[in-house]
Amino acid sequence: MDGLNNFIFSFFNLKVMAQYLPLVAQGLALTVVLALLIVVCGLALGLLLAVLRSFGIRPLNWLIIFTVDVFRALPPLVIIVLLFFGLPAAGMSVSGFAATWLSLTLVLMAFAEEIFWAGITAVPKGQWEAARSTGLTFLQTLRMVVLPQALRITIPPLTNRTIAITKGTALGSVVGVAEILGAAQSAMSFSANPSPLTLGAIAYLVLFVPVVALGRWIETRFAWKR
């Protein structure tokens, strides 16, 4: 019984939890803001790059592919650390929030570009030709014929990737962002009790379980036919 009491005292200490609930709730709000900023900017930039790539300008495409490869190969934490601890050496300093936002936006941009591009190329050539032959311009064809079809098949992989990258907001705690994990860790050291960490885990579950379930539903709904 002692063991169980000790366990409850450590991880489900209601007194500690109640005391630090506001702090973790603030962290939750910050995580939501950060995540929304990343999702909006990352997806928009990714779509922009994929559209630029469809113009077929060779040197530009090489540049896009290389950029995308870089941000797909580098671990997000490495990019965050590079921006946060590296940039001051060049006389520019960024806040932890900005470093996390910028890093994860670039990572999501890279993955989104790749997925959007795969979607665009999956639309049969005949669609392009038919649309152009009816008198639509290149951009009209892209916007009204190709993208609507491409976006449909990109939804499942895009949802999963977006969720995975959004969870990376927890990495912000490494550079002092008081998002959920950051807030929970400070609360843990103030109270010398890990219950705030449990609270943080619950906050993530509340935030992400619905999204993960939604992702799973979308995946079956728009299932890739193999």
Place this chain on the structure above:
Amino acid sequence: MEDFLFAFLNWDIVTQAWPILWRGFAYTLALSAMTVPLGLAGGVALALLATSGPWWVRLLAAGWTDFFRAIPPLVLLVFLYAGLPFAGIDVGAWGAVALGFLLNTGSYYGEVLRAGIESVPRGQMEAARSTGLTRGQALAHVVLPQAVRNVLPDLVSNTLEVVKLTSIASVVALPELLFQARQAQNATYNATPIVAAAIAYFLLLWPLVRLVSRLENRAMAGR
């Protein structure tokens, strides 16, 4: 420009920091060699439970998977490393990383493999059983090979993510590449070691990125 080169691409610093970075690189490889098989093993177990257990086992497996896919891996790692000792369970940095990756990447691999197993038509299992193979044999020789082939792009891409994820072990002070680069940066007051580490990660993982890209494009185009 000269300042920039001095701060970010300083060859003297690279030669000074080389032994430290090299040790980190070796640790990153060792961590990957540990976490990928661990995650795969957990994933196969989860996928089998999620596809062939009784209904309540399948439900449990799905809940387990969603739970560990919803918790950011860093949160899990911090919990195992800094939280558990309060309950008198100290698993250490290696133990926390191993356990965290087993739970987290196991769930990701499990989800990929589940989709793979479900993509193999039922008739394959029935045909295999009717030729006299046991259930286990049919799974190992007929269903799993086809399942793996069907989700190969996702499997390789997940493996790439696992290797990248080993960088979070720096948070629990395991001396892998990122941690060592930070140490070298603190010792030299220069950002070059972090740039060097980033380049090392890129060179290590670029071939894998190219491979994933090709596999994914082929899968999308084949629809």
